[in-house]
Amino acid sequence: MTDDDPLAFEVFNEIGIINQLTTAAFAAVLPKGMTIAQFTVLNHFVRLELEAQSPAKLASAFQITRPTMTSTLARMEKAGLVTIKADPADGRGKLVSLTAGGREMRTECLRCLAGPMAEAQAVLPEAVLKQLLPLLRDVREKLDRLRD
């Protein structure tokens, strides 16, 4: 807003607002009971063609803490979107798998997201997005490396 802020601060501020606007818009159109967090998990399994994955790996893939993933997975299991079994190879671990219902829900979510997505793409010039993507990837990777 003002000029006396560090550049990075203003960048992070814009990013925060954009994140809020997009997640709110997307969440609003998802099927009743579905959330972005849950959709993200469904999408992860399908896109990477995973059979089974541990909660810890899922948490780390999305940069969230294990307790967060525990609670999200519990809701997803309750909703019949995933199954959670003990890991036979590791007494501490669990293995999460997608159910058929989870797969269908992911497809349904994609259908629901298409509208807002198209709206966004309609107002955002492709040139801007193409410029943004590599810059954001660079920032994300550098911040990610900073994390440890």
Add this chain to the structure above:
Amino acid sequence: MTDDDPLAFEVFNEIGIINQLTTAAFAAVLPKGMTIAQFTVLNHFVRLELEAQSPAKLASAFQITRPTMTSTLARMEKAGLVTIKADPADGRGKLVSLTAGGREMRTECLRCLAGPMAEAQAVLPEAVLKQLLPLLRDVREKLDRLRD
């Protein structure tokens, strides 16, 4: 991650991750009990040199809903960071003001944030940030307009 995603989707995804990384890093260093949301309110008052502001205007400034602002302000009032009075000019409204304690807390937060901020700026080339800022502002404004 994969190539078959719409460009905008990937951009929003990167933005989401960056947001998560930065807010987590900043939140971690704030004084006990302080949060990003509360700091943002403190900062807003000081930067814009506001005497008093209604909760509704604050909510709209940060793109959050009024219920969210209600709860954040309630915690801030309890912590002695702001005062909340009835608006004499509008029977429905309230007026929020910073207390001396709130002002001090904002300064203290800035001190705490300086470290992580410097770390971030150290790894993020200024050139990249300078390129990013106008692009992000453009995207934010367009998405914001889409909201209504």
Add this chain to the structure above:
DNA sequence: TGCTTTTAGTTAGATATCGATCTATATGGT
């Protein structure tokens, strides 16, 4: 004036998120 609509704020209920802490199991070093 009086009714309708809009706006401000709150309350309730839900999810996501975190840090701190606990239990159980695995791993590593002596």
Add this chain to the structure above:
DNA sequence: ACCATATAGATCGATATCTAACTAAAAGCA
């Protein structure tokens, strides 16, 4: 083999966020 450390999950308590629904007051309009 044994003990110390590290890792996987779960539990707890807190905050931020949303939508839906409610109350009260202002604004608009006939």
